[in-house]
Amino acid sequence: MDRGPNYESIQLPASQLKTIFQIPLSTRTSIYASISTSPSKGSLPPDIFREIVEFLSPADILSFSLTSTYLRMLLMPALYETVTLKSSRNCRVTLSMLKDRKDICGYIKKLAVRPNYYLAWPRPDEQLSEDWVVSMIEYISKDLTTMHTFDWDGLELPKDSLWATLRVNVFTNVGTQPLDPLSSLFDFNDLSSFSLIVRHGLGGTELFPDLEDLPPRFWDMLLERCPDLQELAICSFSSSARVFDFDKVISGHWPKTAHPHPRYIRFLWNFKRWMSPDAITMGLAPYALPALDTFIGVYQQLADLPHPLAVETLDLTCEPVYESRLTTVCPILLRLENLTSLDIWIHVFDTSRDQSYFFYSILVSCPKLTDFHFMCTTSFTVKPLKQLISQLYLLPHLKRFSLTKGHKYIDESMLSTALRILKYNPGLKQINIRWARERCPNHLKQEGAYDVVPDKQGRPEALMVVERGIPLVGNPFLRKFRYGLYGGSGSGDGEEGGGGKRRGGMRKVGPRQAGFAPYYYLPCVATSRQCTIDGI
Structure with missing residues (x-):
């Protein structure tokens, strides 16, 4: 997976950074904001x-923009180019704000609204009138002067009048x-x-x-x-209730959908009642x-891949691998000699039995991994x-390890699990842990991200921790x-309420509870060309 360039080698003196963050805005005509001011000496x-922003994540762009008033104004178009409202609360707060901020509306190119969203987490989404959402979008539509993409993900189709925007x-x-x-x-x-999708x-x-x-x-x-259609999706995420007949799609001819x-390639294999067959014939030509x-798909689809070294x-x-x-799976993985990132779902029937050989067989089949996500629900x-x-x-090259597993209330804390993983693998740069539970919203109980901070000799010195989730009792928490x-000693924000000190050491220690730290979310934009084949 593309994770952007490595900036660890970039070092600038404090005086130069101070000058950089005092730069004026460009006065040329562009989609970016401009301000009349004189350039600071030595400014970029x-x-x-x-150009730098093109390589940053949305969260990093936000942090970058907060370093100065100039950068905030300069980067406003990048901050609001794509706006994704992933809950009823997001819709209510953001649309009300946009009603009074016509300048921000002008930056929005892609708008996605998801009221009453079934994937809202950690709390189930609150009910919101979708007619109200439609009326707010219609009100600001005259100011959405650059918007070219709209994504509606509500309980039902919106009022017909909305499509005029x-x-x-x-x-x-x-x-x-x-x-x-x-x-x-x-x-x-x-x-x-x-795109027309049954919710x-x-x-x-x-x-x-x-x-x-x-x-x-x-x-x-x-x-x-x-005639210039480039992307088309017709599918159902409730295939036992509603499925469209799209046979006529084969009558279409859209030259721009071609991907020479x-x-x-992503295959969506979403059969709940059946397991995929032992073999799937793809019929690919040797030059394909x-x-x-x-x-992204099932392993059988890779068996006849003409160019496995490119993957x-x-x-x-x-679906899970048994x-x-x-x-069958391991020989296919061995063909992918340049594989560096693997996400795999494993099903373990009996956790009391020794599974060492099961895990060993998979690991030795892909020795060049730098990113490994192991999922066992x-x-x-x-x-x-x-x-x-x-x-x-x-x-030996592994830098990022992610674990998703089914949750039991007798489990150790996520921090203890992260420390256990790091103890066995001190060369890791990042550890991610997710606890899955079917009855929780979005089937997610808790998740944590643990970035390893090295000392001058490159040995692990500390973990930068972000954890959030749903406790057995009380409100959802987020702690950093x-x-x-x-x-050493820990510092930072913890879950709401309580108090207590935290000490260092490789042992099970709970984080200090000292106030609630909110998340700030800006959506990421995928720019790569994609070929999507949905099998529902």
Whole structure:
């Protein structure tokens, strides 16, 4: 996975940094804000900062923009280029703010609204009138002068009047209500992207529900009036309740959907009642996919890949890998000799049995990994955890290790698990832990990120910790602190309420509780060309 460049070698003296953060804004005509001021001596041109921003995560852009008033104004277009409102509260607060900030509306190019969002976490989402959301978007629509992409992810399709605010790309969820054949949703011309998705959570018990016809005006819009279409998605996340008949899609001819040299392929394998077959014939020509470096799907689809040496990133979390399939999985992994990033879902039937060989077989099949995400959604106790992490030495280049496992209330703390992993693998730079529990919102109980801080000799000295989750009793928490490994002391923000000191050392110690630290979220934008094939 692309994680951006390494900035560890960049060092600037404090005096130079002070000068840099006092730069004026560019006075040239651009999408960026400008301000009339004289350049500071030794300042960098604004274009250089814009180039830097291209390599930063949204959170880092936000932090960067807060270093000075000049940078804040300069980077406003980058901060608000993509706005994703992932809960009812986000919709209510942000849309109310945008109503009074026309200047910010002008920066928004991509707007996604998700009221009553089923993936809201750690609390289930509050109820919000979707008609109110529509009315607010309609109110600010005249100020969304640069918006070209709109994504609606509510319980039902929005009021028909909303579609007049859109530009080029349309993404929308549908719920239980039937599609209106006269809807303005089907009045668009020259779209470059269109998505129609049945939302999650509609229930249903039918294995094969009757296919629902899509309105003739829908097909007329796509087949006749959108010749430059680049992306199209028609699928269902409630396939036991509602599935569209999209046979007519084979009648379409959209030259710009062609991907002569795809580098990224994602297969969505989402059958809940069946396991994938032992073999899947792909029928690929010997010259197919020469530049493919990222693959998401099931392992059988890789068996006949013509150019396995090109693959560097592999995600096998569409369905669990069972020990009975090791003899097939491992030879396929061995073919991917340049694999550096692996996400894999393992199913362990009996955690009391020794699983060392199971884990060993997988690890020796991909020795060049730098990023490894191990997911086991069954309860994963300390015994199999030790059997796994004690063998991570088989991955000498490993820098980032992530563990997702089923949660039990008798489990040790996430911090204790992170310390245990680091004890066996002191060369790690980052550890991520997620506890899954089916009855929790989004099936997530807790998660933690632990960045390793080295000393001057390169040995682990401390952990920079961010943990959040749902406790057995009380409100959801978020805590951030530094944990000293060898006699140091921790500092930072903890969960709401309580108090107490924290000491260093490789032992189980709870973080100090000293006030609630909120998260700030800005969405990330994917820019790589993608070929998506949905199998629902």
